[in-house]
Amino acid sequence: xxxxxxIEVSQETIIRAxxxxxxxxxxxxxxxxxxATSSEYLQSIREARRDYKAGRVxxxxxxxxx
Numbered sequence: 001x002x003x004x005x006x007i008e009v010s011q012e013t014i015i016r017a018x019x020x021x022x023x024x025x026x027x028x029x030x031x032x033x034x035x036a037t038s039s040e041y042l043q044s045i046r047e048a049r050r051d052y053k054a055g056r057v058x059x060x061x062x063x064x065x066x
Contacts, residue, residue: 018026034041
């Protein structure tokens with residue numbers, strides 16, 4: 001059985017909480033938030049993984065002509 005609890009949290013409280021996170025945790029949270037709210041973001045990840053597996057990638061050196 002799932003129990004839902006509804007609470008109200010202000011935008012400012014959420015922003016303050018996210019800003020207080022250490023950078024790795026904040027980046028992970030933002031990526032999870034994007035994944036949870038954007039089907040386009042998830043599709044872009046799927047496409048990038050297909051490109052990588054198919055060898056359709058360039059090295060950092062090749063892209064930036066180093």
